[in-house]
Amino acid sequence: MNSIYFTEEHQLFRKSLQDFLHKEVVPHIEKWEKTGTIERFIWKKFGEMGFFGLKYPEAYGGLNLDLFYTVIFLEELQKIKSSGFAAAMWAHAYLAMTHLNAEGDERIKQEYLTASITGDKIGALCISEPFGGSDVAGMRTTAVKKGDKYIINGSKTFITNGIYADYYVVAAKTNPELGNKGISIFLVDTTTKGIAATKLDKLGWRASDTAEISFDNVEIPLENLMGEEGKGFPYIMQHFALERLIMAINAHARAEYAIEYTLGYMSEREAFGKSLDKFQALRHTMVEHATEVEHIKVFNYAAVARLDKGEYVVKEATMAKLKSTKVADQTIYDCLQMLGGYGYMEEYPLARLSRDSRLGPIGGGTSEIMKEILSKMIIDNQNYKPAVE
Template identity: 70%
Template sequence: MQSMYFTEEHQLFRESLRDFLSKEVIPHINKWESEGSIERFIWKKFGEMGYFGLAIDESYGGLGLDIFYTVIFLEELQKVNSGGFAAAMWAHAYLAMVHLNKNASHGQKVAYLTPSVHGEKIGCLGVTEPFGGSDVAGMRTTAIKNGDGYVINGSKTFITNGVHGDYCILAAKTDPDAGNKGISLFIVDLNSKGISANKLDKLGWRASDTAELAFDNVKVPAANLMGGEGNGFGLIMQAFALERLVMGINAHARAEYALDYAMQYMSERETFGKPINQYQVLRHKLVDGHASMELCKQYNYGVAYKMDRGEYVVKEATISKLKSTEMADKVAYDCLQFLGGYGYMEEYPMARMFRDSRLGPIGGGTSEILKEIIAKIIIDKKEYRAPKA
């Protein structure tokens, strides 16, 4: 691979990961999709291979590698054709674990980050609420100080890994009257008394467990407060940059996989004595999709490069998620159409990909919300930075 971003070592990692997924994951995907649950053993295998620790410091069991190993990890996960499985893996590694890695104390990292790297604990991120959606500042879940701990009440929804996870990085209001300055982050063990999880029935991402979590007088020790009281909003906003870039990368990789599959199918499918890839109307539509995918992919690589250098990329990452997910949604639609009636059949991969891709412009902030965030950045000159230490 000739690239300004990927080295020979990156390419060797990609080949090794691709081989691992082919042997250890793909044979189980249809079962996990059908059952709506991912067996626990695969988390341990990912941990043993170091895949959850790509961006984690070696002192906590990680590998401390650059961001393009993460890019490869995300791209190859899309090729197993299960948005749900991919989401379960990256939500653990790049939603829950990112907060632990950046914001947790040493003791918290030892207790939660290291076992997460090893696949022994599964994490989730609890921000979205049933009545709030993308309105983080308007959350209603509270964490009220009580003695040497906090008592949490409220609910979260659309939480990937919320049913079978072990802990949740939970956002709650420690000062309900302080708006976004009253939000704090906690590490909450999901087996704590007072927590109930309701598994949601989804259009796509069938393999992953997505939950609505309810917290009824849940006691959390003060030692599980992360980043200090009142700093949660800034920490969440800054972490959203990585989440949105992750979803942008997922989208361009998903679109690339769909286009590759469609091109192979079109080269073999014949009508009126010639392959359908020889019909101009289809060729040009496929070219449009390929061009859009390449533009998003190269843009996403550029954002990843800036992020790896420590640059402030909230605007760029938000654009990545906005444009890439909308592009992938259209590519999935068009590629299903290329297959005709077979695209509508479950035995072909496009039906599942079409369903899974539809979540792209919704999850992690809808396209409409992202446009308003970008407007605030470029028009109102607003910044979304984490609080200074």
């Protein structure tokens, strides 16, 4: 079934990525999980291998490849026992950099997108706020034009790479009285005076850096506005389809990894004179989960294929995130149970995986928000339109 979407070149790429991850990343994972800090050199190595440039234009050092290379990138990152490390990589490559490529002018692309592809600059996307969360239109951060500058005031929270980053892509209100029609997008260097970032202590994703960021009269030049003033909300909405599909792909990949690991354990662990994978109740539980995971994976791939053709798949991406993250949590919960007491031990991957997976129904818009978006589309017949470039 995978051959519908994956060519021989895709499979060769998957193998080379697997080799790279096991050689360059896996030996450091436990240290990064314990310290909560991913060392800078690994971004550079990812950049040297071209992994950050998969879907970006060749003019800026990218490879301009189809989205199924991105799918492989995301899937393999979920299988090295640290969703936190994975998040740091894909948040840079597909949250911050997506805006640079879509809304950045030529100067921004040459200076920031190129350096992001090589791994010399790390980016973070700053949308969520302490009082806003998934309510993008309700953000309070402002950017007031004064002479040849914008003055930014406000705060952002739950920002992946908020401490590591060299630049932020910041959403702020340029015309608060216009609601979501008054939001704009800005590029902000993290060394700019008036910025303070505080690392947050999380249940999971321990290796990744998640921060709360405050902006106190932060001055940036007018040319750091990305795209048109007041178009920030449709820009954000336009890219949410990709972000939600990323979360969905991550979910099916980590669920697959959990099943694969658990079946291996069950084949070796014995109870009452036979291996665990010979007990009917346990076998049936595992195949039910395997069936559900295969279902969401097929749906996710179909949505990616449509997005890759330029279709606006906001409904499908929202459905994918809602269902996939739920299936992953349920699958991983039962996989941990199959390991018994060992599932609760940190030296086995299911303990960390269960914590890391729990962010799935929260990050990138909660499941409750996904349901409300779908309710508006399915029940209220509301159509969401892409931003007009």
